[in-house]
Amino acid sequence: MKSTRAKIAVDAMGGDYAPGEIITGALRATEELEVDVLLVGDPEQIQPLMEASGSQNNPHLEVIPSEGVIEMSEEPMAALKQKRKASINVAMDMVKAGRAEAVVSAGHSGAAMAGALLRLGRLKGIDRPAIGAILPTMIAGKSVIILDAGAMVDCRPKFLEQFGLMGTVYSKYVLGNAEPKVGLLNIGEEPSKGNEASIRAHQLMTDNPQIPFVGNAEGRDVLSGKFDVIVCDGFVGNVILKFAEAVGEVLLDILKEELPRGLHGQVGSALLKPNLKRIKQRIDHAEHGGALLLGVDGICIISHGSSQAPSIYNAIRLAKDAIDEKVLTRLRSYSAGTEGLSVDSTVSTNL
Amino acid sequence: MKSTRAKIAVDAMGGDYAPGEIITGALRATEELEVDVLLVGDPEQIQPLMEASGSQNNPHLEVIPSEGVIEMSEEPMAALKQKRKASINVAMDMVKAGRAEAVVSAGHSGAAMAGALLRLGRLKGIDRPAIGAILPTMIAGKSVIILDAGAMVDCRPKFLEQFGLMGTVYSKYVLGNAEPKVGLLNIGEEPSKGNEASIRAHQLMTDNPQIPFVGNAEGRDVLSGKFDVIVCDGFVGNVILKFAEAVGEVLLDILKEELPRGLHGQVGSALLKPNLKRIKQRIDHAEHGGALLLGVDGICIISHGSSQAPSIYNAIRLAKDAIDEKVLTRLRSYSAGTEGLSVDSTVSTNL
Known part of the structure; x- marks a missing residue:
């Protein structure tokens, strides 16, 4: 070798x-x-x-x-x-x-x-690992990383902050987003919205200069391409991920069922075969590899x-x-900077 | 009048x-x-x-x-x-x-x-109201009610149980499912899966004879048509609902963008117009009215x-x-039967 x-x-x-x-x-x-x-x-x-x-x-x-x-x-x-x-x-x-x-x-x-x-x-x-799942967004060629997608079902605010940090590194260096936008999945845009953990995590992420935190992301924002990193606990993340995968399949099924109806439908569908294949590729989760354990x-x-x-x-x-x-090396430097939620400026300037 | x-x-x-x-x-x-x-x-x-x-x-x-x-x-x-x-x-x-x-x-x-x-x-x-949102499933003509879709972000297990009860009544009498299947949204099928609230709620719903509880539902099951009622807290429900609405729009956008590509694509798309309209109707949340406050x-x-x-x-x-x-009258009889989680058999036989 x-x-x-x-x-x-x-x-x-x-x-x-x-x-x-x-x-x-x-x-x-x-x-x-x-x-x-x-x-x-x-x-x-x-x-x-x-x-x-x-x-x-x-x-x-x-x-x-x-x-x-x-x-x-x-x-x-x-x-x-x-x-x-x-x-x-x-x-x-x-x-x-x-x-x-x-x-x-x-x-x-x-x-x-x-x-x-x-x-x-x-x-x-x-403190805790997270599963980072990569999903396609509505902007062709642009992906979003959602974490945690199922490792930790009950998350303390500090864990969510650390997920934000890991997502930032991953988005920046592996997905190539020079300035990733990090969002906290929540039920409304205002910082006061959500459950206790998300209100506190919003504060922690706002205060952490290593996280390019944009604010709360709602369910509708997950695939919009407005965010590069979506932070949530593993319960919500797992549900969303499995939902998203299934929705892709449901939509493809609906297309398969409805498009070829009638004579026009059959001719039209035949003509559209290559385009439908491209749609399948954009939706299909198999095209987007696996999830990362971060x-x-x-x-x-x-x-x-x-x-x-x-x-x-x-x-x-x-x-x-x-x-x-070199995701690991970068994660090590970043996370070393957040220990006890303090930021070591010598580490961040190395990045 | x-x-x-x-x-x-x-x-x-x-x-x-x-x-x-x-x-x-x-x-x-x-x-x-x-x-x-x-x-x-x-x-x-x-x-x-x-x-x-x-x-x-x-x-x-x-x-x-x-x-x-x-x-x-x-x-x-x-x-x-x-x-x-x-x-x-x-x-x-x-x-x-x-x-x-x-x-x-x-x-x-x-x-x-x-x-x-x-x-x-x-x-x-x-104890607490819930927003019941109705979404289409992959089975044409069949809807699912998801509750809570955003009223209560932190739910005690007892609230989830009551949501299951209200969803049952609604599904049975308004959506016309003689034998509604109720699922608890969770990260796995096994009763031991999930966070504390969902493990306890699973037990409560299993023990409640008024709820036709099937077990845990995963994200992928929400729109499968396997369940008529999906119970979750308002945080997860809100995220899922907004996600689902957006996904429908994302897909329609992808269709609009990809289908007419090329000459074949343009001819094919023109032929498929009526079929595409039907797809839009199946996906579009506007077709499914509003959410209920239960x-x-x-x-x-x-x-x-x-x-x-x-x-x-x-x-x-x-x-x-x-x-x-007569949803209200029915809800009143059902919920009266669960006070203190006891079941009043005289009430349930009236239904």
Whole structure:
């Protein structure tokens, strides 16, 4: 393996379509991106699939043996401890041992999160990790990162502030927004609106010079493109994320059902096929890779359980972008500056 | 006025398009529905508009004079007390005095809610009111009611249980679902998932025989049609509702932008015009009337601030349905059965 390529450990056993689709997505990534993939899983299942695709000699793909997988029905912490050699544990170990720079998994997301916390630990200055989910906005080509999308269901105001900080770094360096706009998800624009946590978080974020805080964002603003980062607790974020994914599918279903009605509809739909495909791409969450686990001392991409090869490919690309942009180093400097909510100006001037 | 027609007080002064669009919507309602409308507002503004439309002699439309309106920027409680003759106060008084059976307003929703609580009071057995918003589902013709959509941002488990009860009554009698399925919005299907309030509410709703509780609903289930009633606190509900409305608009924008691209796109789009219109109708929230304020001792429909005539018409229809189906009487019997969370079997057998 060449040393300049990003090294990414992929959990080959996690997800509804593992290992087949995971392998296909990983293979494509090694071909199209500057990445080396450590495929973590059961060699007996993986090898035949690699041979069938003629990729057993792919120099950028290495199989790292693991035993077992954390099932969706298992309680993450207990299962992680019991199954020390489960694929997600081994993948995390690759990062801990410095053999990989990131982990991608479509398996049990709670287990991936707990595994990252156990094996990689938290970033200094960050009390709780957050899942950062990336959604398309109504402005073509522009994405928004929503965090937390499900890691912490009850958030203290300080956690929300830290989410704002992590979202800022991510938006700036990975999504390339030189001046990201950060919003706090709330039920109204006024600072006095919302529940206790959001009123206090509004104050904290306003007072933090490291966060380019614009103010409250309402539900209607999430996909408007007015904000680059949307901060919320994991309960609301999870509901919104799953809602958004489903809405995309609902809309595509409605299109499929209504457009071809009647003779005009059939002809018209046929003519519109390429345009409809582009619409699907703009809406489809598979095009937008996975979610990031932010706040742990390592890069982890949590993919959807239903991920197929294109999603895995996009998740690996996301991991590579985060590696290339030194997201961890930047997060470390930023978060060090917020410890105890004080701002260390020597750190911020380094950025 | 004939006494068999439903009598509905409409706040002619509330909303971005008041009074013009409100009057147009109300007029249409008197023509197409069995309703008498009490148009509450400034006669000097209303009369010329009615004359211009030739409806000054409409026997089903009566103007009730009011003075002033609660502005969006005003603090509801203070404004309601200061402006005793504001349109929303006078409209509520019509119900209190027995002259009308329902109120429809597109004005300051906080003021409408506070006004209803002040003047009509709470229903017995209901601790907090909820806004019930109706959204289309992916099953054509099937709607879902989401409550609370913004009345209470911090909810105790007992409030959520009561929302489940009110949603059941509404779904059963107004939306005509003989066996409504009630879900609790949460981040996972298992009863152990979620924050403290949702875990406890899950238990309360499971134990309440008056609620046809199915279990937790995730974000993706909201519009799936799997549930007829979705229960959540007002923070999450408000965010979801505004998100859903915006997503509909985003999609329509994407369609408008992408479909006509290229020559094929232009021809195809032209052929698809009627089908696109039907898609717009299925998605557009204006087609689904307003939201209901449930838990107060009167029927109140809170319309969107941006409501134009079609939304007002639909809101009046919604009010009429609620009147016709004796929603208040039914809510009273149901909620009486839950006082102290005990169930009065004599009440439930009456239903």
